Amino acid sequence: MNNTSSFVHWFRDSSPYIHAHRNRTFVIYFGGEALLDNSFKDLIHDFALLNSLGIRLVLVHGIRPQIDKALALRQQEAKFHQNLRITDHNALQCVKEAAGLVRVNIESLLSLGVANSPMSGAKLRVISGNFVTAKPRGVIQGIDFQFTGKVRRIDHIAIQQQLDLGNIALISPIGYSPSGDLFNLSAEQVATEVAIALQAEKLILMTEQSCQSEKGQLIAQMTTDEALKFIQSNIALSINMRRALESAVFGCQSGVQRIHILNRTMEGALLSELFSRDGTGTLISLSPFENQRTAELNDITGILELITPLEQQGMLISRSKEHLEMHINDYRIIERDGLIIGCTALHPILNSSAGLIACLAVHPDYRKSSRGNQLLEQLVSSAKKQGLHEVFALSTQTMHWFKERGFHEVNFTQLPPVLQASYNHLRSAKALSKLI
Numbered sequence: 001m002n003n004t005s006s007f008v009h010w011f012r013d014s015s016p017y018i019h020a021h022r023n024r025t026f027v028i029y030f031g032g033e034a035l036l037d038n039s040f041k042d043l044i045h046d047f048a049l050l051n052s053l054g055i056r057l058v059l060v061h062g063i064r065p066q067i068d069k070a071l072a073l074r075q076q077e078a079k080f081h082q083n084l085r086i087t088d089h090n091a092l093q094c095v096k097e098a099a100g101l102v103r104v105n106i107e108s109l110l111s112l113g114v115a116n117s118p119m120s121g122a123k124l125r126v127i128s129g130n131f132v133t134a135k136p137r138g139v140i141q142g143i144d145f146q147f148t149g150k151v152r153r154i155d156h157i158a159i160q161q162q163l164d165l166g167n168i169a170l171i172s173p174i175g176y177s178p179s180g181d182l183f184n185l186s187a188e189q190v191a192t193e194v195a196i197a198l199q200a201e202k203l204i205l206m207t208e209q210s211c212q213s214e215k216g217q218l219i220a221q222m223t224t225d226e227a228l229k230f231i232q233s234n235i236a237l238s239i240n241m242r243r244a245l246e247s248a249v250f251g252c253q254s255g256v257q258r259i260h261i262l263n264r265t266m267e268g269a270l271l272s273e274l275f276s277r278d279g280t281g282t283l284i285s286l287s288p289f290e291n292q293r294t295a296e297l298n299d300i301t302g303i304l305e306l307i308t309p310l311e312q313q314g315m316l317i318s319r320s321k322e323h324l325e326m327h328i329n330d331y332r333i334i335e336r337d338g339l340i341i342g343c344t345a346l347h348p349i350l351n352s353s354a355g356l357i358a359c360l361a362v363h364p365d366y367r368k369s370s371r372g373n374q375l376l377e378q379l380v381s382s383a384k385k386q387g388l389h390e391v392f393a394l395s396t397q398t399m400h401w402f403k404e405r406g407f408h409e410v411n412f413t414q415l416p417p418v419l420q421a422s423y424n425h426l427r428s429a430k431a432l433s434k435l436i
């Protein structure tokens, strides 16, 4: 595939996501470390792109390294208890300095409209404000945390008003109290509370590394229960990852549907997570996920439960248990909470470079949410990987569904000989084909 056609494919493949994300609210957290990195301007361009695609964007930044630097410049020691900073009067000055500096830097980068840069022509308005009300953490185990605080309230109406105007809301990890005090907050906590208050569709926590198993493998998905077990059992977990996971668990339990933990240092992590199926992050959600995978022998009972009613209605041809056992590796299923709610198969056609898509079914309770589409896309991509150039489908009632997905009707004589030989003339299914 040449560059142009791979670009066109990539762009087309990303269009459902562009459509799905438009007018949705995403809260994105990144640590103060991001600003120290040369690649930060690329992340800023990505934020600009999201904004231009109609995503309602709230950015929450951290300031930990900037506070440490300001303290070091004053030759003052950073004080912590149980990994939580104790913010005394001196540290509070550094917090103010750091928050101001970081905010101004981000605003300036977002204002950059330099010709020949990806930001050229982008007119972004960034709004900051007193959106966060805070209260002191108080004295814990005899330690007075002084100006280290917790979120008390988020002025979600004010933030929504800004988002309604197409502005980007930029929020620092500081909060104001009604008595006029200022508190140093955890940026992860602020981001989570903002996402909860706004009922955001997504909270994205951009951390300094990937969330990996002890064997070093990326963890693509976790339920909140799994995340809690992971936190408890993984003593080697970095403090930042622990904070991110704890925030994610709390966010999910408080109603945020999808929380992504992304490795900020990976080039394009944000865009690939949002606009492709091959994200590099960890998705945390309250309940177990749906999972699409290759079928195994012990899925056969579930597959039969799904397809038997459709066979009885004449929508699918009958398949015996033995047939499924023999061809189980051709099948893919969608499993949800242990229930098989979707299936389909790709049978390679002997003596040809084509495959037959068969047994496509989605449980009636779960239709019209693109599951059929996902199964088909997955089969087409697997057919490509197997080196096939064409896929066929035989359908009595679903011709239009296939046609809307790029298939066209073909004559019986255009079918590969093996398919012609097994064609059931009594059923008179229409033949459809798609070049891939």
Ligand SMILES: CC(C)(COP(=O)(O)OP(=O)(O)OC[C@H]1O[C@@H](n2cnc3c(N)ncnc32)[C@H](O)[C@@H]1OP(=O)(O)O)[C@@H](O)C(=O)NCCC(=O)NCCS
Binding pocket: 310, 315, 316, 359, 360, 361, 362, 363, 366, 367, 368, 369, 370, 371, 372, 373, 374, 393, 394, 395, 396, 397, 398, 399, 400, 401
């Ligand atoms: C066809 C089937 C797999 C689609 O599953 P799904 O998860 O609902 O698919 P999607 O969400 O990707 O697509 C839904 C869209 O297809 C449309 N659609 C569903 N069945 C259709 C059909 N027979 N003809 C045309 N369009 C159809 C829906 O109306 C919906 O469109 P809309 O949102 O614009 O109203 C599912 O309807 C099914 O299991 N049908 C019975 C079995 C069957 O006929 N299988 C095909 C054997 S060849």
